[in-house]
Amino acid sequence: MIYTAGWIVTQDAARSVVENGALRVEGALVSEVGPAAEVLARHPGEPVRELGEAAILPGLVDAHTHVPMSAMRGAADDKALFAWLNEDVFPREARWEPRLLRAAARLSFAEMVRTGCTAFYDMYMLQENVFAAADEAGLRGVVGENVVRFFPQLGGATRDALFGRIRDNAAAWRGHPRLRGAVAPHAVYTTDPDTLRACRDLADEVGWQFGMHMSETRKETADCLAERGARPIPYCDSLGILRGDTSLFHCVDVDDADLAILRERGCVAVHNPASNMKLASGAAPVERLLGAGVPVALGTDGPASNNAQDMVREMWLAALLGKLASGDPTAVCAQTALDMATRHGASAIHDPLAGSLEPGKHADFFALDLRGPGMQPVHNVVSNAVYAATGLENRLTVVDGRELYRDGEWLSLDIGEVLAGARELREWAR
Amino acid sequence: MIYTAGWIVTQDAARSVVENGALRVEGALVSEVGPAAEVLARHPGEPVRELGEAAILPGLVDAHTHVPMSAMRGAADDKALFAWLNEDVFPREARWEPRLLRAAARLSFAEMVRTGCTAFYDMYMLQENVFAAADEAGLRGVVGENVVRFFPQLGGATRDALFGRIRDNAAAWRGHPRLRGAVAPHAVYTTDPDTLRACRDLADEVGWQFGMHMSETRKETADCLAERGARPIPYCDSLGILRGDTSLFHCVDVDDADLAILRERGCVAVHNPASNMKLASGAAPVERLLGAGVPVALGTDGPASNNAQDMVREMWLAALLGKLASGDPTAVCAQTALDMATRHGASAIHDPLAGSLEPGKHADFFALDLRGPGMQPVHNVVSNAVYAATGLENRLTVVDGRELYRDGEWLSLDIGEVLAGARELREWAR
Numbered sequence: 096m097i098y099t100a101g102w103i104v105t106q107d108a109a110r111s112v113v114e115n116g117a118l119r120v121e122g123a124l125v126s127e128v129g130p131a132a133e134v135l136a137r138h139p140g141e142p143v144r145e146l147g148e149a150a151i152l153p154g155l156v157d158a159h160t161h162v163p164m165s166a167m168r169g170a171a172d173d174k175a176l177f178a179w180l181n182e183d184v185f186p187r188e189a190r191w192e193p194r195l196l197r198a199a200a201r202l203s204f205a206e207m208v209r210t211g212c213t214a215f216y217d218m219y220m221l222q223e224n225v226f227a228a229a230d231e232a233g234l235r236g237v238v239g240e241n242v243v244r245f246f247p248q249l250g251g252a253t254r255d256a257l258f259g260r261i262r263d264n265a266a267a268w269r270g271h272p273r274l275r276g277a278v279a280p281h282a283v284y285t286t287d288p289d290t291l292r293a294c295r296d297l298a299d300e301v302g303w304q305f306g307m308h309m310s311e312t313r314k315e316t317a318d319c320l321a322e323r324g325a326r327p328i329p330y331c332d333s334l335g336i337l338r339g340d341t342s343l344f345h346c347v348d349v350d351d352a353d354l355a356i357l358r359e360r361g362c363v364a365v366h367n368p369a370s371n372m373k374l375a376s377g378a379a380p381v382e383r384l385l386g387a388g389v390p391v392a393l394g395t396d397g398p399a400s401n402n403a404q405d406m407v408r409e410m411w412l413a414a415l416l417g418k419l420a421s422g423d424p425t426a427v428c429a430q431t432a433l434d435m436a437t438r439h440g441a442s443a444i445h446d447p448l449a450g451s452l453e454p455g456k457h458a459d460f461f462a463l464d465l466r467g468p469g470m471q472p473v474h475n476v477v478s479n480a481v482y483a484a485t486g487l488e489n490r491l492t493v494v495d496g497r498e499l500y501r502d503g504e505w506l507s508l509d510i511g512e513v514l515a516g517a518r519e520l521r522e523w524a525r
Numbered sequence: 526m527i528y529t530a531g532w533i534v535t536q537d538a539a540r541s542v543v544e545n546g547a548l549r550v551e552g553a554l555v556s557e558v559g560p561a562a563e564v565l566a567r568h569p570g571e572p573v574r575e576l577g578e579a580a581i582l583p584g585l586v587d588a589h590t591h592v593p594m595s596a597m598r599g600a601a602d603d604k605a606l607f608a609w610l611n612e613d614v615f616p617r618e619a620r621w622e623p624r625l626l627r628a629a630a631r632l633s634f635a636e637m638v639r640t641g642c643t644a645f646y647d648m649y650m651l652q653e654n655v656f657a658a659a660d661e662a663g664l665r666g667v668v669g670e671n672v673v674r675f676f677p678q679l680g681g682a683t684r685d686a687l688f689g690r691i692r693d694n695a696a697a698w699r700g701h702p703r704l705r706g707a708v709a710p711h712a713v714y715t716t717d718p719d720t721l722r723a724c725r726d727l728a729d730e731v732g733w734q735f736g737m738h739m740s741e742t743r744k745e746t747a748d749c750l751a752e753r754g755a756r757p758i759p760y761c762d763s764l765g766i767l768r769g770d771t772s773l774f775h776c777v778d779v780d781d782a783d784l785a786i787l788r789e790r791g792c793v794a795v796h797n798p799a800s801n802m803k804l805a806s807g808a809a810p811v812e813r814l815l816g817a818g819v820p821v822a823l824g825t826d827g828p829a830s831n832n833a834q835d836m837v838r839e840m841w842l843a844a845l846l847g848k849l850a851s852g853d854p855t856a857v858c859a860q861t862a863l864d865m866a867t868r869h870g871a872s873a874i875h876d877p878l879a880g881s882l883e884p885g886k887h888a889d890f891f892a893l894d895l896r897g898p899g900m901q902p903v904h905n906v907v908s909n910a911v912y913a914a915t916g917l918e919n920r921l922t923v924v925d926g927r928e929l930y931r932d933g934e935w936l937s938l939d940i941g942e943v944l945a946g947a948r949e950l951r952e953w954a955r
Contacts, residue, residue: 169913172905173855398913405915414803419805468636468639471944472596472599472954482831482833483832485838487918525904
């Protein structure tokens, strides 16, 4: 299949944008990207989907989310973190049922597919449900199982039970073409050294990635200094748990020594501007992280603290917050925000075939319709994608060459079933 | 005509939300709002538009914009303010033609109509073009003519010529059912006391409102202190130009004495979160302004420094920035953000019939479609409108009882002409 469009934003090393371009897909991979006239001439008679005045971009990577929390979207806002967790989140989480977890994950995946997100890194509990929903949705992703030191927890009555379930999930989903797993200890303040080391060992044992919330607030840093005698990143490094397979969510309160460790260990930072603003946590130092050689991906965080999983508006916010927080209007430019959502997103899910549209890469992309008045004129298609688009301009989402959404139709998920599930979740979360 | 919907967010004094509600329109005004069953029973046989799973809200007011600047959307970003003005904006503005100004204004109005904005406060030059485009679009608004102290300027070769044109526009548009004018001196740093007093006198003479950029950056304050011996607000107050008809755009760098003057004079502050973040100017102290009794409306600023005129995403940003800037996650809650975009917006355009849906108020409203996965579940419709919506969920925009947009169709503007104009503007702005 050949897709043609007014603009193809490749996100290759040179950040080439092909005007009047074509993208050729063979199976699950991109086989050619170039001027439409040339690609079409090389492959006469091949099926063509003409997108016209649209921009094809690499699929966006939501590198930190908690997809089942879509069930609680809007159930409680405008509260301090711990009041929100204790009064609103934990009481509901105690009532989860697997069927509802899967319905909530489906709802989130339907939103991602709608808004041009093709890959995600999730972190939640009882993740066999998210694996199943992601497989059904056709998305790419890393499914992280959350671990805290307190038992019983939703994921298991004992650590043996929880780790046994993780081993079972690892065995069940090993070799999946798009889905990987992660062991995801929640944070330094909900774990202890033994839990963190055990999580690291389990990840190595089952061949999963490793991810955790890190340095989200100044309070986290102060508490860690008081309790563990070190800031969160040096503390974790002293346990030997930070590696090249590790993604760290938030990284708001990081100092230069923290940056040096992240770079040395090959970790990826994941910035969550909406969540950090909504909870008044602060702003990750994006330019300092990038300047230190640390990839900085972008995530929505859970839809109960955002309240969306729309990576297009997250790119906009990352650019705006980067400027405000640094006092520099040239910081986190549109190209950097797009890099965070694509190339650095690929780093966060540790998938070298994601993040750009080049021969041999995953055929994962979306297409922004540029015919709405809010997307005109097109002086700079990357600027319009980052600063003007909302996400709902998307008219096509493709993963591994398979169309998941096209012009108002969901092609993998049954949208009627998704919305029926949302109504059931509304009752559940009351 | 009766409109029914799952939710009607009235924005009345009690902030009532009517579930399964109906809104009845008689001519240009709302005549009834209440439970659908009751309203329909009182008016059998009246035409009904059933919106189903949607939320009707009062039309949003974009209380500060520069609509012709849509021509430059994305032409230059990620630059410091003065480099951007001198290198990108001013050279293009020297090339304006009336026909293109009108095309750019139409493009902006098409975007506003699409995203649920029903009223605006504009500030630009040669504003007979914006008057004409706004009349054509069917929107409500205040059309402000920008004045600086330097001549010749785009609006006139001399002050007499410029003021003569303002008098002509005032005469031409006097008594319009939806459009008012404003004399809008640009800012303290581009005017002098004589220009400001003359603008005030002209506004009083022609019966127009008065608006200006105010206290946008700390540099503006420092320069005003150095040049005029006072901060911008006390300086303007000493000239006697601040009144109950006055809207002040930005109000980022305001101290307690400034707040007291704004309250005393009955001025309205207009917050522009995206523009202030993009230019790294800072954040208006929204809660402090509101606490001092100063209405705080919300604006997009021009589409070249935003880069959209989408008041839905601006509400989201106002809430997030309010929390981040104050360090308090309970600040600028969803209801406050909606108030800013509706009730305080009505204050900014000085129209007591705008801003809420109650009998006798303007029939100005829009309808968010809640059937997309990103708008589900509906635990709190105000939260979903502020935190989850993007603007493109809007499926109906009505001003003065007239439908301007419905389900993909623009009903006042010719969208084909608008998009052809955008292509011409692309060439013009290269």
